[in-house]
Amino acid sequence: MGQYVCNSCGKTHEITPTIWKCDCGGVLDLIKEMPVIDASVWSHYPNSIWRYFDTMPFVKESKTWESITLGEGQSPLIVLDSTEPNTYVKVDYMMPTLSFKDRGAAVLMTKAKELAVSKVIADSSGNAGTAIAAYAARCNIACDIYLSDETSPKKVAQIKAHGATIKQIHGTREDIAAAAQKAVDDEKVFYASHVYNPYFYEGTKTYAYEIYEQLGGAPDALIIPVGNGTLVLGAYYGFKELYENKLIEVMPKIIAVQAANCAPLVRAYENGDELAKPVTNQGTLAEGIAIAAPARSKQILEAVRDTKGTFIDIQEVEILSARSKLSEKGFYVEVTTAANYAGYLKYNKSPQEKIVIPLCGAGIKSS
Ligand SMILES: [Zn+2]
DSSP, X not given: OOEEEETTTOOEEEOOSSOOSOTTSOOEEEOOOOOOOOGGGGGGSOSSGGGGGGGSSSOTTXXXXXGTOOOOOOOOEEEEETTEEEEEEEOTTSSTTSBTHHHHHHHHHHHHHHTTOSEEEEEOSSHHHXXXXXXXXXXXXXXXXXXXXXXXXXXXXXXHHTTOEEEEXXXXXXXXXXXXXXXXXXXXXXXXXXXTOTHHHHHHTHHHHHHHHHHTSOOSEEEEEOSSOHHHHHHHXXXXXXXXXXXXXXXXXXXXXXXXXXXXXXXXXXXXXXXXOOOOOOOOSOGGGOOSSOTTHHHHHHHHHHTTOEEEEEOHHHHHHHHHHHHHTTOOBOHHHHHHHHHHHHSOOOTTOOEEEEOOBBGGGOO
């Protein structure tokens, strides 16, 4: 069945349908061996995130994913502009629900199905909620999604279409998470959280495997937007597995981007802190990364430091101009993704540096 270990106190826990954090409040990680990567088996699987099934913590014979996959993954990796031949965009908005969150949701809901749960609850700024709702529908599992009453109406419509029950909450992102967590504990159901459940990162780590295959190695740097760290940590774990298997020689630097109006991780990095102190969200257009108190801040800071990366914060006025610049190149992205591109424009890159930028969410998701 496998076990979790608390990232704060080290206590181990059985994996059950209802556990989502340690008694001490700490976040849980999976106890697992470093996978032995055998690239020769990848072609035995459909061209999706499931090419890397053997590196995921499932029983080898398990076929559960086959009835759940919507074909997620293997998004295109494209040169951003002929004038910048070493900068690539990974077009992760070309996913079943139009955001990179499908990588994590497909794997997390496959685990939920294996645990035979009948209902899941999740909270989200929008994209993760959409992804969880779609895969819950695919699994025939009931689903409640907790959202802000200010969430983009297009994301709300997308979630409703999949038959999930929407619980709109007036309050901060932290208030919404707290409401969802209370419901999870009261109803004793599975918390399909992209923040707390470590299976989600087993899906987002495929971002690294795909880049490795598409580039024939690792890039020098990854520019990644960071709120709760679902892609930063996934990319870090994926490249770490490739590194430990000696398939790459150097870890790519992770350059993590936050909106200056909600930048607890940038502050912690600058201060040399081990954990991020909660901040007050001053309001940002980048709703997908507006996280004032990230639960996995310790791990995010460790990951960025381990890769010798850095953090960048960007101003609101830079976000919309970055969105226009991407549109002019043919890429129509949601506002949070534009914030990440603004981070790239600020990053002091060297001419030969090979860089990958994710285009996390589609433009039509934003108002
Ligand atoms: Zn603990």
